[in-house]
Amino acid sequence: MYDEAFWNERYANKDYLFGTEPNSFLAEHCSLLSGPVLSLSEGEGRNAVFLASRGLEVLGVDLSTVALEKANQLARSRGVEIKTMVADLATFVPEENHFGSVISISAHLPSTVRHRLYPLIERALRSNGIIVLESYSENQLLRNTGGPKDADMLMTVDKIRQEFQSFEPVLLREVEREISEGEGHTGLASVVQFIGRKKA
Numbered sequence: 001m002y003d004e005a006f007w008n009e010r011y012a013n014k015d016y017l018f019g020t021e022p023n024s025f026l027a028e029h030c031s032l033l034s035g036p037v038l039s040l041s042e043g044e045g046r047n048a049v050f051l052a053s054r055g056l057e058v059l060g061v062d063l064s065t066v067a068l069e070k071a072n073q074l075a076r077s078r079g080v081e082i083k084t085m086v087a088d089l090a091t092f093v094p095e096e097n098h099f100g101s102v103i104s105i106s107a108h109l110p111s112t113v114r115h116r117l118y119p120l121i122e123r124a125l126r127s128n129g130i131i132v133l134e135s136y137s138e139n140q141l142l143r144n145t146g147g148p149k150d151a152d153m154l155m156t157v158d159k160i161r162q163e164f165q166s167f168e169p170v171l172l173r174e175v176e177r178e179i180s181e182g183e184g185h186t187g188l189a190s191v192v193q194f195i196g197r198k199k200a
C-alpha cells in the first residue's frame with residue numbers, strides 16, 4: 001500500500017509535505033554525527049540539506065523520484081550539495097564500512113524489510129558509527145496526527161532493542177511530543193527515539 005506510486009502522489013504538490021526544516025530530534029543531536037551520512041527514506045530533502053549545511057557529506061536514499069527531485073531543488077536553493085539515490089530499501093545494499101552515521105527519520109518500513117536492512121546498516125557503518133532514528137510508535141495508532149496505520153511498520157522500545165542488539169544504546173525512549181512538520185506530520189505524537197553506536 002505504501003509503495004512508490006503512493007509516495008509520488010503524496011509528494012506531487014509543489015509544497016513540501018513535511019516542511020523544509022529538519023526533524024527536531026535530529027537537529028538536537030546532530031553534533032554526534034560524522035560523515036558520510038546515509039539518510040534512509042530521505043524524502044524531500046529537509047534533513048539532508050540541514051546536515052549538508054553543517055558541512056556533512058550526505059547520501060539520501062528514497063523510493064520516490066518525485067521526493068528526491070524536490071530534495072535536490074531544496075539543496076540548490078540553499079546553496080549546498082547532497083547526493084541522492086532512488087532505491088527501494090527492500091533491496092538496497094549500502095557500501096560496507098563506509099558511513100560515519102546513518103539517520104532514519106520517519107522511515108517506517110515493514111518488519112521484513114527492516115530485518116534484512118538493519119544488519120546491512122551495521123555493516124555499512126564504520127566502528128563507533130552512530131545511528132539516529134525517530135519513528136512513530138505503535139501507540140501512534142491511537143492518534144490521527146500522522147504515520148502509517150499498520151502496527152508492523154511502527155516501532156516500540158522492545159523492537160529497537162531486538163533489531164539493534166549489537167549496538168551500544170546511547171539513548172532509547174518512547175516519548176509523546178508535539179510535532180510540526182508541514183501538513184504531513186502535525187500535532188501530538190507518540191514516537192520512539194534511538195541513538196545507537198556501533199561497537200568498535
Ligand SMILES: C[S@@+](CC[C@H](N)C(=O)[O-])C[C@H]1O[C@@H](n2cnc3c(N)ncnc32)[C@H](O)[C@@H]1O
Nearest residue numbers: 007018041042043062063064088089090105106
Ligand atoms: C514519512 S516520509 C519521511 C521522509 C523524510 N525522512 C522526512 O523526515 O521528511 C517516509 C519516506 O519513506 C519513503 N519510503 C517508503 N518506503 C520506502 C522503501 N521501501 N524504500 C525507500 N524509501 C521508502 C517514502 O518515499 C517517503 O519519502
